Amino acid sequence: MGAWRVRAAAGLAALLLLCLPAPAQPARGEPLRAVATFSILADLVRQVGGAHVAVTSLVAPGADAHGYNPAPTDSRTLAEAQVIVVNGLGFEGWIDRLIRASGTKAPVVVASKGARTIAANPEHEHGHGHAGHDHGAGPDPHAWQSVANVRVYVANIRDGLAKADPAHAEDYARNAAAYGGALDRLDAEIRDTIAAVPPDHRRVITTHDAFGYFGASYGLAFLAPQGVSTASEASPRDVARIIRQIRRDKVPAVFLETIADPRLMQQIARESGARIGGRIYSDSLSGPDGPAPTYLDMMRANLAAFRAALGPA
Ligand SMILES: [Zn+2]
Structure with a gap:
């Protein structure tokens, strides 16, 4: 009777495990499911994540992320995500609501955290500054247009992936370092x-x-x-x-x-x-x-x- 009870308890535990929401870490051999808000960020996550990460971009290449209208499938994509990477700096005005609505438990990495920001161009502040308008105030969100800032993005992505998937932390660090070399060469080329x-x-x-x-x-x-x-x-x-x-x-x-x-x-x-x-x-x-x-x-x-x-x- 004792053995039966133990077996039943084990069976029940296995059943419960099957019913639990997506695990925080990827199952063995499965890539980490990462969601980035737009294509530029998705590429950076891909460069750092390599083969260990499957990346989805919410805003498709060629589309405008500022006025993006989330699709119902985006909510599901976020619910199934194991890590979410956003630009921050107010770029994705629609993301907080979408994350809340999706019920996702995935950690959110703000790629621009610690980047050196500049203020939005004040030229556009006067003349049409209706109360409640979103332009003028706050930092310029397009921080990726500076290669120095993308180094910060890459470090944040590296740390975010390592936290979500510690088993591959060394690979993420290695990929980020190699990509840093490519960024250095790009920076020199732009200057020249x-x-x-x-x-x-x-x-x-x-x-x-x-x-x-x-x-x-x-x-x-x-x-x-x-x-x-x-x-x-x-x-x-x-x-x-x-x-x-x-x-x-x-x-x-x-x-x-x-x-x-x-x-x-x-x-x-x-x-x-x-x-x-x-x-x-x-x-x-x-x-x-x-x-x-x-x-x-x-x-x-x-x-x-x-x-x-x-x-x-
Ligand atoms: Zn823009």
Whole structure:
């Protein structure tokens, strides 16, 4: 009777285990289920996680994360996640509610934690500062446009993966260190390329204020008719200001962001006489067959577009 009781108890325990929600750590041989909010972050998680991590991006490549409208499947994806990686700095205004609604117990890694932030461009604060509007106040969320900050992102991702999956902590540390070397080479390449652009050509117009970190790190001046979020449209006053500035400063080129409607920049190019300098990647990678399927590719594609449009003549 005693043995039967023990067996029954063991059976009951096994049954209970089967009914428990997804384990916090991956089962042996199974990859860690990681969810990143957008494609650039998903790539960084993939670089650090390697074969031990299966990464899903909520916002697809080419889509705009600012005004993202979560799909019902996103809630399920989060519920099944074992670790969630977000940018933070107010970039994903929709994520907190989605996490709460999903009931997920997965730890949330804020990739930008400890990054050196800059304030949102104050140009967009005056003139249309209705109470409750989201632009103007707070830090610029596009911290990944500085390679130095991506080193911080990678360290946070490494630590987050190691905590969620301690069995592979050494591999995560090794991958992060190797990727750090690739970031160093990218950083040097950007500096060399910008150094070859004549100083009076180091001015770039983009659709929204997504390149503040790139500008601060590498010495290019960026202007945009839209603020740090794409949620509010550029006002006629913003557009007129940009056109005046392009004419006054003889800005050579305006660029089309892949996540944005090209018509605004085409209008600005037409009215200011500036050339269209090609398509650049601000808040999203390209698809796998495009020119920017990874962060390193994205930064190099943008750099090539800036170099081609800005000179040396
Ligand atoms: Zn943006």
